[in-house]
Amino acid sequence: MWMLAAGIALAALAVGLVYRYLDWKAERGWAPHEPYQVIVSFEDGVTDDERKRMIRAAGCTVMDSNVHLGTYTLRSSRKMRRVLEHFNSMQGIHYAEPNYLYEATYIPDDPFLPDYQYGPQVIQAPEAWDVTVSRPDVVIAILDTGVHASHPDLATKLTAGYNFVENNEMPIDRNGHGTHVAGIAAAATDNGLGIAGIAPNTRLLPVKVLGDNGTGNLNQVANGIIYAVNSGAQIINLSLGSAASAVTLQNAVRFAADRGVILVGAAGNNGVSVPNYPAAYSEVIAVASTTMHDVRSSFSNYGMWVDVAAPGDRILSTYLGGNYAYLSGTSMAAPHVSGVAALLVSQGRSQAEARAAIQQTADPVPGTGEWWVYGRVNAAHAVRYRTAQEQQG
Template sequence: MRYRTLTVAAALTAASLSGVSPAAAAEATSTVTIGLNPGTTAAEAVQALDDAPGVRVLDSEPATELGAVTVTVTGDAAGALAGDPGVAYVEKTPVARIMLTPNDPLQSQQWGNRLVKAPAAWEVTTGSADVTVAVLDTGVNPVSELAGRVLPGYDFVNDDADPSDDHGHGTAAASVVAAAGDNGSGFSGLCWTCRILPVKVMNGSGEGGHDDIAQGIVYAVDHGADVINMSLGGPAGSQILADAVAYAAAHGVLVIASAGNDGVSTPNYPAAYPSAVAVAGSTETDARYSWSNHGAWVDVAAPGTNAAQSKDGSYVWFSGTSSAGPVVAGVAALVRSANPQATAAQVRAAIESTADPAGSYVATGRVDADGAVRAVKVTDVTAPTIAWSSPAVSGTPRRGRITVTATAADTSGVATVELLRAGKVIGADTAAPWSLSFDSAGLNGTQTLTLRATDRAGNTRTANRALLVDNAAPTIATIKSTVVRKRNVTIAPAVRDNLGVQQVKAVVTNGAKKVTLTSTTSPWTLKWTAPRAATYPVTVTVTDRAGNTRTLTTKVKSPR
C-alpha cells in the first residue's frame, strides 16, 4: 500500500524566511501515531494538532486503512490531543530495524558469536570509535580487519614506540576484539568500530616480565583505554602487577584477563586479582574446554575457539583462553558503546549479571553480549543539540556546490547530521566534524535549508537557515565605445544582474600584448588610451556577487 505524504510545514518555512529566533529554529521533534475514532479523518486530527498552542506539525502520513495518522511534530502531541473525542490513542512511534547478519565469509562458521548472541547485541550497537581497547600482548599489526583503528602505542620489551607484533598472538587477540564486521571479507569481531591501543609487553617467544606488564597497564590507563585485554598470565603473582591492576580499577578502566590453559583450578595471575575479570574457555555446548583453567576465582566463560587474523594478515582459528578473553573484552567495549557514561564497575556488573549458566567451572556463566548491552542501554528521550557553523547568515549570495558545517552533541552520541531542502535530504554526515555539501545548480533566490541531527536513540532536532543562492549569470546587453581626442577610448558595457554586479573587466588585445581594465563600481566605464589608430579586439567579462560570469567579445576602433 502506498501512502500519500501531506506536507503542512508552510508556517515553519515562512517563519524561517522572516528571521525566527535561534531558539525557535532549533526545536526537538518527535514522531507519534494518532489512532482515530470512527468518523474522524486524518486531516481533522492533523489540523487540530497544528492548531494546539505550542505544537507544530512538520509532516504527516495517513494510514487510512488502519484508522491512524503518523505525524512528526514539535511540542507535546499527546498532551495537546488529550480528551479529543476524535482520538483513540496517541503513542510514540517505535523504530524497528532489520536483523543484522554480517556478510563476512567466515561469519557462518563463527559459532562463538552466535552463542554469545552478538548479532542481537549488534542491533543495539556495533561499537564506537570513542571506545578504546588496549591489547597488552606481543604487539599488534594493523592488519586489514583492524585497518584505520590501531592507535600509536608502545613497546615495553624494546623500549621504543614501535609495538609491532613479532609473534602473532597479540594481533590475533586484537582481531577477536575488533575485526571489522559486515565488510564483505574475513570474519566479524565483537566491537566493529572500537579502536585498539597496542601495548607490547611480551617478546617474540611470547614471554614478558611482570615489570613490563605493569608498566603497560599504567601506560594504557594514562593513554585513554576504556578496557584492557591481557591474554597472558601465570601461576605466580607479584606486588607490582597487583598494584598495576588496582591502578587501572582506581582510574575506571576494566581489566579482562585470560584464566590460563593448564586445565587446573589453581589461580592464574593477573586474572585472579579481584579487580580483573577472569575468563575461562567454553565449548559450543557451554562445557569447559579440557585445557581451560577453572574454579570459583574464574568470573565468566566465553567461546574458546574463534576466527582471528594473524600478524601477516592470514585468517586462522585461534583457540585457548587467550581467545576467550578478547571475546569478553569485545563485549565490554560494546557495553561502553551502548552507554558511554557506564563506569567500569557497571560494565563488569552488566557482563556478570547477564551471563548464561555454564556450569560450576566458572563463578557466573558464559558471557551474553546482548544481555550485557541491553542491561546498560540508556532510554534516551532527549534530543541532540544542533547549530549552524557556516555559511553565516548574510546577504552574500552563493552558487554551485555549497558546503555547510554544523556543531552537534548528545550525551548518548550523535548518529547522523542531515541537510534538507523542501523536506528532502540533500546531504548527510555520520561523524564529527559535521560537514555536508550539496549542488545548488538551478537554484536561485532565498533557499531555506534545514539541519537535522539524530542521536543513537532516534531523537532528532532541527535548525533552519535561509541562504541567498544565485546560479544565474549576469547579462551584457551591449558594449558601447566612444573615442575622444588623442585616441582616448571609453568602453561602457550595459550590464545587469538581479543580485548585483561585482566587477567588469575588459581585456584589449594589441598585437601580442594584452591590456586589462577593471571597474568595481557603477557606472561600469573603462578608459584606455590606444597607442595608435587601429581596430582592437576587446573581451568584456562581467562577474556578479556570487561569482557567476558572462563574457562578450567585440571590437573598438581608434581613428587618427
C-alpha cells in the same frame, strides 16, 4: 596461553539489513519489551477524568499518547504481568499490552562470520549490534605480543602504541598471538572480508609486553598497564598470566581500576583450579574458555575465582601476514568479553555498570556455579541490561 590448530576457510555471504521481529525467548515468557512500560487503549465514552483516575489507580504515569491510535504509553512501577492484569480487569479498557520491541537485524558482510565464527553467534553479538556497534572513541588496549599493523582487518583500527620489550614505538607482532586476540575483540566489520570483531567500531591500542616467544616479565606487563591507562584506554585485555601473584602487578591493576578502566584477564590453560594472575585479582574480570557446545574447554582453568566464560576453543581470527588462523585458549575467550565491554562503554556505562551487565546477563551454561560464577557471556543481553533502579527511573 594458546594452542595453534590449523586452518583457514573460505565462504561467501550476501548481505543487507533484514528487518524482523526478534523471536528469542524473553524473561517470564514475554516477548522483548521496554521494561515497566505498557500501552493502553480506552473504550469510547471514557471521560478524561475517568481515564486519569484509572491510570492513577494502576500506579502509572503517562509518557506519551497518540491521538490517531487512541493509545497512551504508560510507565509503571509494577511488574508487567500485574499491571496488565489490573488494566484488563477494569471496565472501559479496550486493550493493554507491553511496549514491545521491534528491531532492525544487522548482518555484516564479513565472509567468515556465518560459517566459521561460532564465537560471535554463541554470545549473540549480531543481536547486540542492533543496539550498538561501539564508537571510535572507545579504545581497547591489547597487552600482548604486539599487533600486525598492516593486516587488512586491523589496519584501520589501530592507534599508535608502544613496545615495552624493545623500548620503542613499534609494537610489531612476530608471534601471532596478539594479532589474533586483537581481531577477536575488534576486527573491522562489514568491510567485505575476513572476520567480524565483537566491537566493530572500537579502536585498538597495541601494547607489546610479551616477546616474540610469547613471554614477558612483570615490569613489562606492569608498565604496559600504566601506559594503557595514561593513553586513554577504557578497556585493557590481558590474555597472559602466571600462577605467581606480585605486588607490582596488583598495584598496576589497582591503578587502572581506580581510574575506571575495565580489565579483562584470561583464566589460564592448565586445566586446573589454581588461580592465574592477573585474572584472579578482584579488579579483573576473569574469563574461562568454552567450546562451541557451551561446555568448559578441557584446557581451561576454573574455579569460583573465575567470573565468566566465553568461546575460546578453535577460534578463527586475524593472524600474521594478513592471514587468518584458528587458535584455542582462554587467551581467545578474554577478548570476546573485552569486546562486549567496549559495546557497553559506548553506551555510557561506567566500569561498575559494565561489569554488572556482563556478569548478571551471562547465560548459566553447564558448569556455572562450579567452574565459574556467572556463566557464559551474552552480548545481546548485556547491552540491554538495566538495573532495577534504571528500570524504575
